[in-house]
Amino acid sequence: xxxxxxxxxxxxxxxxxxxxxxxxxxxxxASVPGCVHTDLLAAGLxxxxxxxxxxxxxxxxxxxxxxxxxxxxxxxxxxxxxDLVCAGLDTVAVxxxxxxxxxxxxxxxxxxxxxLRSALNHGHNDLKITFDSAYDYTxxxxxxxxxxxGAYDEPYNLIRKMACNxxxxxxxxxxxxxxxxxxxxxxxxxxxxxxxxxxxTVDGATGxxxxxxxxxxxxxxxxxxxxxxxGITVIGAVPAGQITTVLHVEVPDVRRWWPRGxxxxxxxxxxxxxxxxxxxxxxxxxxxxxxxxxxxxxxxxAHGTPYTVVVNDxxxxxxxxxxxxxxxxxxxxxxxxxxxRFQQACAANINYLRVWGGGRYESEDFYELAxxxxxxxxQDFLFACAAYPEEEPFxxxxxxxxxxxxxxxxxxxxxxxxxxxxxNIWGFADWGWPERLQGRSxxxxxxxxxxxxxxxxxxxxxxxxxxSPWSGxxxxxxxxxxxGTTHLWEVWNRIDYTHYRDSVPRFVAExxxxxxxxxxxxxxxxxxxxLASDSPGMRxxxxxxxxxLKLRRGLDAHLPLPADxxxxxxxxxxxxxxxxSLALEHFRSHTPHNMGAIVWQLNDCWPVTSWAAxxxxxxxxxxxxxxxxxxxxxxxxxxxxxxxxxxxAVNDTDQVWTAQAVVTRHGLGGDALxxxxxxxxxxxxxxxxxxxxxxxxxxxxxxGELLRATAGEExxxxxxxxxxxxxxxxxxxxxxxxxxxxxYEVTVTAGTILRDLVLSxxxxxxxxxxxxxxxxxxxxxxxxxxxxxxxxxxxxxxxARPVLRCVNDIART
Ligand code: BMA
Numbered sequence: 167x168x169x170x171x172x173x174x175x176x177x178x179x180x181x182x183x184x185x186x187x188x189x190x191x192x193x194x195x196a197s198v199p200g201c202v203h204t205d206l207l208a209a210g211l212x213x214x215x216x217x218x219x220x221x222x223x224x225x226x227x228x229x230x231x232x233x234x235x236x237x238x239x240x241x242x243x244x245x246x247x248x249d250l251v252c253a254g255l256d257t258v259a260v261x262x263x264x265x266x267x268x269x270x271x272x273x274x275x276x277x278x279x280x281x282l283r284s285a286l287n288h289g290h291n292d293l294k295i296t297f298d299s300a301y302d303y304t305x306x307x308x309x310x311x312x313x314x315x316g317a318y319d320e321p322y323n324l325i326r327k328m329a330c331n332x333x334x335x336x337x338x339x340x341x342x343x344x345x346x347x348x349x350x351x352x353x354x355x356x357x358x359x360x361x362x363x364x365x366x367t368v369d370g371a372t373g374x375x376x377x378x379x380x381x382x383x384x385x386x387x388x389x390x391x392x393x394x395x396x397g398i399t400v401i402g403a404v405p406a407g408q409i410t411t412v413l414h415v416e417v418p419d420v421r422r423w424w425p426r427g428x429x430x431x432x433x434x435x436x437x438x439x440x441x442x443x444x445x446x447x448x449x450x451x452x453x454x455x456x457x458x459x460x461x462x463x464x465x466x467x468a469h470g471t472p473y474t475v476v477v478n479d480x481x482x483x484x485x486x487x488x489x490x491x492x493x494x495x496x497x498x499x500x501x502x503x504x505x506x507r508f509q510q511a512c513a514a515n516i517n518y519l520r521v522w523g524g525g526r527y528e529s530e531d532f533y534e535l536a537x538x539x540x541x542x543x544x545q546d547f548l549f550a551c552a553a554y555p556e557e558e559p560f561x562x563x564x565x566x567x568x569x570x571x572x573x574x575x576x577x578x579x580x581x582x583x584x585x586x587x588x589x590n591i592w593g594f595a596d597w598g599w600p601e602r603l604q605g606r607s608x609x610x611x612x613x614x615x616x617x618x619x620x621x622x623x624x625x626x627x628x629x630x631x632x633x634s635p636w637s638g639x640x641x642x643x644x645x646x647x648x649x650g651t652t653h654l655w656e657v658w659n660r661i662d663y664t665h666y667r668d669s670v671p672r673f674v675a676e677x678x679x680x681x682x683x684x685x686x687x688x689x690x691x692x693x694x695x696x697l698a699s700d701s702p703g704m705r706x707x708x709x710x711x712x713x714x715l716k717l718r719r720g721l722d723a724h725l726p727l728p729a730d731x732x733x734x735x736x737x738x739x740x741x742x743x744x745x746x747s748l749a750l751e752h753f754r755s756h757t758p759h760n761m762g763a764i765v766w767q768l769n770d771c772w773p774v775t776s777w778a779a780x781x782x783x784x785x786x787x788x789x790x791x792x793x794x795x796x797x798x799x800x801x802x803x804x805x806x807x808x809x810x811x812x813x814x815a816v817n818d819t820d821q822v823w824t825a826q827a828v829v830t831r832h833g834l835g836g837d838a839l840x841x842x843x844x845x846x847x848x849x850x851x852x853x854x855x856x857x858x859x860x861x862x863x864x865x866x867x868x869x870g871e872l873l874r875a876t877a878g879e880e881x882x883x884x885x886x887x888x889x890x891x892x893x894x895x896x897x898x899x900x901x902x903x904x905x906x907x908x909x910y911e912v913t914v915t916a917g918t919i920l921r922d923l924v925l926s927x928x929x930x931x932x933x934x935x936x937x938x939x940x941x942x943x944x945x946x947x948x949x950x951x952x953x954x955x956x957x958x959x960x961x962x963x964x965x966a967r968p969v970l971r972c973v974n975d976i977a978r979t
Contacts (some may be wrong), residue, residue, distance in 0.1 A: 171245070171354035171449055176293065180236045180345075187230055199497045201256060201344035202232050202297075215494075216772045216782070217691050219706040221338045228341025232297045238351075242288050245353040246384035250293075252278045254347030257327040258298040264291055272303065272559065273326035274346065275527060275548060275567040282351075297343035300325055311560070315602045316552025317593070322524075323552035326563050329524035330490065330550075335710040336767070336776035340494050357381045357389055359440045359449040360409075363573045365627050366455045368478070373420035373434075373457035377413040379404075381440060388443040395436045395455070396420075423456030423579040425482050426517050426540030427799065427818065431456065433537055436577070456537060456579030462629040464638055470648030471638045473631075473673035474761040475518075475542065475582055483754075483818055483851070484542070484762030485797040486518035487511060487779065488676060491525045494771045501531040503784075507769055508535050510780050514790055515797035518542040520634070520675060520764050523588035524550030527571040536580035543580045544764075546634060547617055549587035553599050553608035561616070568617055572624045584621050584630045586613035589653065591633040591644040634675045647671035654749075658716060658777075662723045663745035667806065670756040677749055678766030680710065680717055681742035681789065682735055683773055683781030686928035690783065691773035699734045708775040717775075720745065726890045726976045732968040733976055740922055740973070742777075743792035743940055750796035751803040755814040757853050765793065788924055791939035802827070802877050804884035805855075810863040811884050813856040813875050817848035824848075827877035831862050834870050834894065834919050836944035846877055869893060874944075883942055894921060894974030899943075901965030910953040912964050916943035921973035923949065929969050931956040 180196040182205050189211045196205045206212045206227070213220040242248070250261070250268065257274040260267060266285035271278055304321035316323050320332035320339065333339030352358070361380040368374065379391045381404055389404040393413050402413040421432040433454035440448045463474040463481065474481045492499045492507060511519065519536065521528050523546030536543050547568060554560065575581050590609050593599055599608060613632040621630040637649035645652050647669045654677035657663045663679060682688065682704075692703030699714060708714060720741050721728070728734035746765055753760045770782035779789040795801075800823055801816040817823040824847050831840040840862045848854045857863075858873075865871040868886035870893075875882040885892070898917030903910055912925060923941045927934035934956035941949045953964060963969055 171352065171358060173251070173350050173352050175348060175350040176236060176238060176250075177349070178236070179238070180234055182344075183233045183235070184230050188226055196234055196344070197497070198234075198236075198345045198349060199254075199347050201342040201346060201495055201497055203227060203340055203342055204495050204498065205344070215338060215340050218693055218703050221340060221706070224340065228339075228343075229299045229301050231299055231302075232343045234295045234297070234345060236293050238291050238293065240286055240288060240291055240351075242286070242353075246355040247358075248282045248286055248351060248353045250280045250282055250349070251352045252280075252345070252347070252349050254345075255295065256297070256342055256344050256346040257300055257325060258303040260296045260298075262294045262296075273563045273567055274328060275326055276563075276570055277347070279352075295345065300327055300341050300343070307555075311555040311557045312606055314553035314555055314606070314608065315593075315597070315599045317589075317597070318551070323549075323554045326548075326560070326567060328491065328496070328526050329548065329552075330771070331494065333709070334524060335713075336490070336774055336778070337709065337771050338494055342495065344497075346497050354384070354448070356385050356387065356442055357383045357404075357440065357448055359438065359451055361573055362438050362451045363624065364436060364453070364455060364577050365625060366457060366577065366579070367459055367627055368420060368422055368457035371419050373417035375413075375415040375417070375436070375455065377415060377438065378410070379413065379438065379440075380410050383409060389448070390441050390443065390445075392439045392441065393436065394439075396434050417457070420457045422478055423458040423537075424540060425477055425542050426512065428477070428480065428482065428540075428820075431538060431540045431579075433579075453577040454534070454537065455577050458579050460582045460628060462583065462631065464650065469759060470646070470672060471650050472761060473638075473650045474758075477542070477582065481758065481761065481851075482517070482542070483757055484518045484673070484764065485516055485818075486520055486544075486762060486764030487516050487768035487793075488522050488764055488766045489519045489525070489528075489768055490522055491771050492769050496526060499529075501535070504529075504531050504535055506784065507780065508539055508541060510786065510790065511541065511768060512539055514779070514793040515799065516541070516768070516793065518544065518762070518764065519768070520544045520546070522546055522550065522767075523548050523585070523634070527575070533575060533578040533580055537578050541580055542582045543578075544583045544585055545575065545581055546585045546588050547612075549590055549609055549612065551589050551593060553590065553594065553603055554612065556607035556609065556611045564612055565616060565620065568620045569624060572620055576625050576627075581628065584617070584628055585634050586617050586630070586632040586636075588634050592635055592653070595644050651675040653677065657745070657749075663720065663748055666745075666749035667752050670759055671753070672760060673762040674749075674753060674760070675762075675764045676766045677746075677763070678777030679720065679742045679745035680713060680775055680777050681739040681787055682775045683770070683778075683783070684785035684787065684928050685735060685926055686932035687773045687781045687783040687785055690932065697731050699731065704775070707773060710776075713775060717741075722890075724888050724890065725973065729977045732971075736924060736926075736968075736971045737976070739788045740924065740940070743788040746789055747792045747796045750793075751801065751814075752805065754796070754801055754816045755803055755805045755853055755855070757816060757851075785928060786935070788939045795940075798880070800878070800880050802875055802880035802882040804829075804873055804875060804882045807855070807857070809857060810860070811873060812858055812863075813844065813882070814853055815846050815848045815856070815877065816853040818851060820850045822847055822849060825877035825880075827856070827875055829858055829862055829873060829875040831865065831871055831873050832944060833867075834872070834892070836919065836946060839866070839871065889921065889973050894919065897972050897975040901970070903961045903964050905961065908954065910956060910958070910961055910964060912951040912953060912970070913948055914943070914951070914965065914970070915948040916945050919944055919974065923970065923972045925951045925953070925964065925970045927953045927956050927964060927969060930958055930963055933957075
């Protein structure tokens with residue numbers, strides 16, 4: 167008589183070995199889940215790949231064949247089936263049990279299950295998984311299907327493996343191998359739940375779940391499937407010999423799931439149980455679901471083609487960030503780390519994460535946290551910045567991977583769209599690929615055929631968009647800002663950030679500007695002495711083409727010249743924040759014509775100079791503070807309009823925003839030269855533009871005056887000239903540092919104007935954080951910075967250079 171099913175994890179006793187490697191690797195203890203780099207690091211066999219230029223000496227790891235082994239005892243209950251279940255293998259693997267091949271894999275983005283019966287011993291068993299070098303595999307694929315062009319000189323498009331593992335313009339080339347997801351033995355009889363696919367929608371107050379269940383059978387007997395949610399039970403039959411059933415569950419009076427800022431995120435536990443006709447349980451599946459609808463409004467209008475995310479029939483302004491894997495070694499990314507990153511996102515008023523196509527289909531932890539927090543997620547299918555072959559084995563792998571992932575993520579209300587790829591349709595249009603492809607496939611069939619058909623078949627509750635960017639029609643340029651989604655990279659690559667104002671895109675899915683990471687992050691990662699913008703470690707941790715020149719070009723257009731590294735570090739971080747704020751406030755001032763902006767990028771995967779707001783050690787850059795302001799529910803901003811600077815108030819809440827706005831033209835000394843007051847009444851989810859009277863808007867001395875607007879808690883500033891043109895007085899201020907419990911309060915009272923104060927307490931204690939940044943004060947005004955997490959010998963250092971900086975303490979040349 168068969169027993170109930172059981173799952174035993176096989177995470178213990180693993181070792182890793184290789185032949186002909188620069189260091190001997192024989193029987194080294196291995197972590198599972200894990201990867202070879204972190205195993206070698208833990209064994210002290212390699213230096214930390216993230217420090218200095220160690221990466222350069224570790225390329226051999228990705229070019230080596232790795233053998234993972236473990237042993238286990240099997241006292242075997244007499245079940246019908248015993249399977250090896252691998253949730254993820256990285257990537258090209260041969261699996262052997264007791265010397266017998268039980269399977270092969272070549273796709274990191276799939277899970278696998280192998281029937282072990284033909285090879286399993288009662289008693290001791292040897293399990294071996296050999297991972298081929300990813301490069302050997304891609305070389306073979308290049309011979310088989312032909313190489314394809316891409317943005318980087320690495321073969322990430324010839325293997326179904328996380329693309330950025332091969333290096334990116336923010337990431338190191340550290341090509342991993344290993345058992346990257348849980349692995350275990352599943353013994354079962356009669357039948358098991360092979361797939362549960364809940365399609366969750368809501369109609370009025372009635373929640374609806376169309377529950378598709380598929381079983382795998384070891385015997386033909388009749389089965390039942392029971393679904394339970396919110397006190398409601400629905401039972402369905404899987405008649406003898408059949409393997410699928412569909413249950414329709416109606417849940418009355420449900421509370422809807424909303425994106426954050428629009429309402430709450432009620433989640434309902436849904437349990438699905440498979441049993442025999444006699445009621446013996448064979449398996450169960452549990453998730454929390456949320457009731458909501460989602461669609462994209464892309465109906466052409468007088469201006470082009472909008473791209474508006476509509477949740478529960480309400481258009482939602484997307485305040486987004488792009489998400490990359492939070493660590494090159496993804497198995498180190500814990501739920502706690504994701505939770506911290508998501509808290510940082512939420513605290514910056516972000517409501518949307520775009521999971522970029524060069525990374526991974528994100529984890530259960532990721533989606534569960536997003537469900538709880540009301541963070542909307544757009545998930546790219548995993549194709550990025552390259553032409554991809556559609557020949558076998560890729561067509562079959564892509565189909566299998568897409569089917570698996572669409573089903574896996576179907577229960578999550580946070581997932582609002584699937585997107586076909588990152589920049590590949592654009593690449594084909596603009597980056598000279600057709601000449602190099604000479605008629606070979608490049609992925610179009612995936613983005614326009616295979617993937618949309620899989621989403622439509624398996625999850626018709628979610629919209630699909632062929633690419634990021636994509637304009638909605640083949641006869642339009644895929645990156646047309648008037649149509650669909652757009653990526654803005656001319657700024658950063660070629661032109662100044664004020665050019666963000668040249669157009670009003672309907673929806674910006676990427677735009678960004680670089681800056682170095684926090685000082686403490688650099689100090690941890692680099693031994694450069696002294697640190698300089700071009701010292702060896704800094705150069706190694708800058709992966710973008712001409713990155714330093716582009717940073718410098720950005721500075722030259724706006725800010726005084728840095729005299730030393732500390733100036734450069736402060737100014738480049740400030741410039742990054744300014745660039746992105748300028749863009750975001752421009753876009754938001756044009757809502758609802760523009761319905762979303764997704765900043766490139768929230769996070770980093772190692773310590774690096776990049777576009778990120780939160781650096782590779784999890785420290786917030788000044789950009790993070792800028793995002794919090796520019797994404798705030800109430801945004802007050804001064805925008806250049808044809809008739810001069812105008813006040814714009816953007817209200818991204820459900821209540822009318824009423825406030826008395828005051829706009830004052832000041833001299834740099836703080837004196838008020840002209841002033842106007844306006845009663846603001848901004849309707850929910852809208853923007854109001856208020857032209858300013860000429861006597862306020864027109865300055866007498868463009869380098870000696872500024873506009874400041876206030877409305878309630880909100881402030882906006884407008885300078886008529888660039889900082890490098892303005893003759894700021896040398897910074898003068900009084901600072902008081904008071905210790906209160908575990909925090910320090912640093913109160914700065916301005917003697918002169920102080921432009922964009924930034925306090926960087928990590929320079930004194932790597933654990934320290936500050937609550938605000940980018941504060942501009944007029945003479946006589948004060949601001950209090952709260953520093954937490956610091957243990958300081960000399961608290962007065964919090965109020966002096968290089969910890970406390972402003973633009974007008976840069977030595978003038
Ligand atoms: C876009 C992204 C990424 C890249 C970023 C910065 O191309 O999709 O591939 O890292 O710009 O260059």
